[in-house]
Amino acid sequence: MINRAVLTLAAVAMLAQPGWAEIARIKRSMGATTVERGKEKLSPKPGFLLLPGDTLVTGKDGQMSLTFIDDTRFSVGPNSRISVDKFDYNARSQTGEFVTRVNRGSLAIVSGQIAHSKQDAMKVRTPTSLLGVRGTKFIVEVPQ
């Protein structure tokens, strides 16, 4: 009983640390999907934890959905390659910076706290342009 209480406390202390790197969780993953982390190629399942710098890759029949810790929601379509280049978020002040790169494919976004915190705190890059997200729902499409 005491052991369990100590373990719980230790885990709580660990989770409460600001340096915790989790930025999003995969909610759904269908067909061919990969998360590239450096040289690693990982298979995302529901509950998979995303880290800053991760790249989401889907094949012809692939689809992924995820929710970030600032409430931003992504739906990634087939034949896509999307990198989360930067995600800094302070849950206490609900401010931060978020840069996503859509190299190819399609991405639906509902923005969250970061976009709300400051003008253009959330940006999306496409091969031809840089977008500032100002609290909204939209689709970015980058055909091959």
Add this chain to the structure above:
Amino acid sequence: MSPRALRPLIGAVLLTGCATPSVTLLPTEEGKQGAVAVLETNGKPGESVINELNSRTSLSGRPRTHAIDTSRLNARQRALLDQLPPPPVRLTLYFKEGTTTLTNESEPGLDFLKSEIAHRPGAEVQVTGYTDTVGAREDNDELSQRRAEEVLKALVDQGIELSLMSAVGRGERDLRVPTADEVSEPANRRVEVTVR
């Protein structure tokens, strides 16, 4: 070049012609007006704001926006929107004064949270503590963090998996009932649980 050799070339040009990067701006679930700014095109800075809801803007060259009929989105776009995760839900819990025991009114909240989590594959739960404005700002950051961690423990005791959860204290930011500094206000001494 023979016409036969030209054919794939024409095909490629046509394909590129209709296949430019684009932004489709849609209303939010709350019907709110949002906007996307084009901050840079082909490496050149220059701001143009897209704020026309239900519109599509082509992103190669100067941004051009035109209205679209959202009932005629193609199957791929529709699938993309259908597969967005559900919006996060929030629940505020109140505790009996000076304890970590939920008030009778807040008790059913735990069943609600359990069921929400069960219906959301890959769920994440954030427990956020708040204080009123009595005391120093920094002390309230700490106090709200402790409150959040106490609630997190209560949720673990109710069988919610710890690995899904995190705790944060926001002190006297975002008062539920706006007050001046140094005002005791029970409605601001709260803990909010977000299920994503």
